[in-house]
Amino acid sequence: MTIYRSRVLDTPGDLGDPEGLRSDQDCALVVDDDGVILARTGVEAARRDHPDHPVVDLRDGILMPGMVDAHVHFPQVRIIGGLGMALLDWLARCALPEEERLADADHAGEVAQEFLSGLVQSGTTTALVFGSHFPEAMEVLFAQAQQVGLRMTSGLVVSDRILPETLLTTPSQALDVGRALAERWHGQGRLRYAVTPRFSLSASQEMLESCGVLLREGGGPSEGLWFTSHVNENPVEIEEVRRLFPEARDYVDTYDRHGLLGPRSVLAHNVHPAAAELERMGQTRTAAAHCPTSNFSLGSGLFPLRQHLAAGVPVALGSDVGAGTGFSLFQEGLQAYFGQRLLGAEGVQLAPSDLLHLSTRSGALALGLAETVGDLSAGRQFDAVLVRPGAGGTLETVLRHARDPQDVVAKLFSLGSPADIDTVWIGGERVVSGASHLQEPR
């Protein structure tokens, strides 16, 4: 058992709730040896109830829930910063050549290490990860994620057309390999498996059907698999999908026809949806992963958040590394805010607490983990980030002058970066150790 004493910020309610920011200036979180928060209480009460347990003093930082990245690509960490291209050019010139290199399992191991440390050092504790096209690279990723302790959902990326030959497979191979990987990794600790066609552009009807078969296989260890892909990111892509699927009503329908939508499905981007597509996503509770820095970098467009929320589509945030410009969800939250500002009356006026919600609880909801993580209530796992800005830096200065808790969050999202993340815990285990660990009894 460990008692953490800190200033705590989280958003246990709904997105858009103006009262939704919970800020406790001096709070005790009592965490048991399984990483569960047993109590969130005053410091005196915690001391009284647990007199034999030392209190870890984290009052020189701000404790917030671990962040949830709903869309990020494992093979793309080294190509962050490929500017100047739109989606299809960027795929052909930057992303796909890099992804071909993961055929070498040793190389994939190095990339997995860089990827996982990039995530946790940015304060991300839960992620829906777009995998590699190579099964051996996926083995390496799952094994390393298990070692790090990341709460990760991921799967083999499958495609059978348009991409470079080495990245292609067949529908029956995709089914066999996907099934084997899911049997091996789904439900192992914090890991889950996601069926992952790259996008309809690179997947035939038969490939999408094989994805549906794997997703629906019930009763075995692969029960409850997840689904993820891309949708409606770029006008040229959308037109090509329309041409390749003349019988489909729209892009979302290319997935829907094969039973790929539902409350365990997450589609990235959806920058240019039709009303019928939003309606269908809302009906099926299919979530959208909004990836602001990627959308700006590739010039994909402005995300219609208002329309998603009106249609009842769950929305979470994704970094979309490597089209996105980094792992930090502070940055994604800030850019989501800017994007909505640019939409004027069509946009959603996001409060600072909404940025925190989008980075934490919204992601937990979209990934079906809201009972487990996403806020720091009693009963949740202790997935947490201690933000401790460097002394004398601008973030530290502006935090000292913050007017109220909303202002504190606004400052965190404006100026916060991985350099300000001191310590990160997942399920009560420290996965990033900053200066605070010096005060921890271990």
Ligand code: GUN
């Ligand atoms: N659509 C298909 N593949 C990708 C990818 O790797 N990144 C982005 N942003 N969109 C995609």
Ligand code: ZN
């Ligand atoms: Zn993506």
